[in-house]
Amino acid sequence: MRRMCRSEGDGGQGPVWNGRKKRGARGQKFLLVAMACGVFAGQNSATAQNARIGKPATEAQIRAVDLTVFPDGTGLPIGKGTAAKGKDLYKDKCAVCHNDKGEGRENQYPALVGGIGTITSSKPIRTVGSYWPYATTIFDYVRRAMPYDHPGSLQTDEIYSVVAFVLNLNGIIAENDEINEKTLPKVKMPNAGNFVPDARPDVKSKR
Amino acid sequence: MKKTEPSRRKLLSLGASVATGAGLATLTACAKKEAPSELGAPLSSYGARSPHETSARALPPADSPTPSTGASRTPLQDSYGIITPSSLHFERHHSGVPDIDPVKHQLLLHGLVDQPLVYSVEDLKHFPSVSRVHFLECSGNGRSEYSASLGPTPQASHGLASCSEWTGVPVTALLKEAGIKPEARWIIAEGADPCHLTRSIPISKILDDALIAYAQNGEPLRPEQGYPVRLLLPGFEGNTNIKWLRRLMAAVEPAMTTHETAYYTDLMPDGKARIFTFDLEAKSVITRPSGGHKLAYGPGAYEITGLAWSGRGKITRVEISTDGGKSWKDAEMQQPVFSKAFTRFRAMWNWEGQAASIQSRAADESGYRQPTGDELVAVRGRNYGYHNNQIKVWYVKADGSVSHAENV
DSSP: OOOOOOOSTTTTSOOTTHHHHHHHHHHHHHHHHHHHTTTTTTTTHHHHHSOOSSEEOOHHHHHHHOOOOOTTSTTOOSOEEOHHHHHHHHHHHTHHHHOTTSOOBTTTBOOSSOOTTOTTSSSOOOOTTTTOOOTHHHHHHHHHHOSTTSTTOSOHHHHHHHHHHHHHHTTSSOTTOOEETTTGGGOOOTTGGGEEEOOOSOOOOOO | OOOOOOOHHHHHHHHHHHTSHHHHHHHHHHOOOOOOOOOOOOOOSSOOOOTTOOOOOBOOOTTOSOTTSEEEBOOGGGOOSSOOOGGGOOEEESSOOOOOOTTTOEEEEEESBSSOEEEEHHHHHHSOOEEEEEEEEOTTTTGGGGSSSOOSSHHHHHOSEEEEEEEEEEHHHHHHHHTBOTTOOEEEEEEOSTTOOEEEEEHHHHHHHOEEEEEETTEEOOGGGTTTOEEEOTTBOGGGSOSSEEEEEEESSOOOOHHHHTSSOEEOTTSOEEEOOOBOOOEEEEEESOTTOBOTTOSEEEEEEEEEEOTTSOEEEEEEESSTTSOOEEOEEOSSOOTTSOEEEEEEEEEOSSOEEEEEEEEETTSOBOOOHHHHHHHHOSSOOSOOOOOOEEEEOTTSBEESSTTO
């Protein structure tokens, strides 16, 4: 059974965008009550009278397409890998674009490594190590979108190993640290604390 | 009538006299006999524009090693009114345009719902439909304007924005069927493109005005716009309007996907990055005359026209300055003005034949008014990149040519 619990990775304070989210929650409560009370009856009268249009989805149908991995690890498949095991795979499948040590190529392909200390400079280099706030995002993205020319072609343990390799390139984990569905959500990313909610409108046009 | 060089004003008054019966009779009597006419082309099953028209999307360099990712830009300088032809709507793909069979395509709604449901495209069309005019804009639109190399045309500076009439079903209709659980705060949306692009959307937006769109400008979506169905989140940055939509998942927390953490976050000077910056703030650009155009009729009256839009509602005012921002006057806005849609504005300008700069600024119903680039940079610095809605200035030279640069 899938877990749908609150993220444990934020020290119990909740993520920084909670303020915004709570406003949304109040709006949602109102709207759900409004829907239940028939405020939307005019708009949706046809669907209210008819039988349901959607067909029940089976567990198998959901499993076949559910790729989402959350920061608390929900959605991670059972599996494991290490940087040592990911090294050759990275060389075969990833280095053609991201280069041998994850340094990227000529602004065409993003660097995965480096950039720490550049984020407040005039040329910030945003990499997995210098910018990405959650390690789970790497798994989610590699599984759904990488390698660029054959997305979806890697096996689960291959994905864990490539993720471990990229984390190790950034000095975040050791070469033989096992990355699996339990350990990946616990990896602390260096830039995790530097994301803040939308503060706009923040610029006033003078008359 | 005294014989002088014909001026624009004289030509206009001539036009007025031609419209009277007497003028028309004179012209007809003088005209040479036309050659016999040849018959035109026969009927066609799906129309194409005149072969004399060549306006086109601007593409990235043809030698890109990854042609399935990138963006094409709408030629806004050639646009009329507020609707972008579907063929000229800007594109942004991350793994190419998939070829999807609408009979096989399914949309799954699951997660924190009482009953997970799956919909065919026909199912979605069976719901009561709505049609609305909305713009779409990539939040990277205008990135060039943060740099020293300003976009030389509206296409280059603002072409990642387009406006269409969209038809579809409110997402709330589906949520009502599935029974969304009260603890759900986010909807994770995902595409059926090869990279399965995915974003987390606040439930408040979904309940407000989110659509699952299956038609654009009166016909099914174009493949590059998400055929057969896409998410449409009016006023939200383009990337969240997931194309080729195949899955909606209700959840307590956002998924923190690559496109809402590594990208599409706004880096501030202190190293903090704003996350979930969805709204596109009020923006405008003069499309004619603009960079690359020429005031070909000499000194005299010209129409200044352009487009304004806001992700926070209706445009309430567009002002024009033709003196470098010293004074402003109201432009006329084409009616009706739609919420979160392109608004066409027009103003007449008497060009005196000297160097001048022209610019527009828009305000919306939230009370917000479009700032200058300096005002934006003063608050956000230059690493921001996304969400640049600064005022765009075009420079008219004494010879009538129009440029993005003051000193070229």
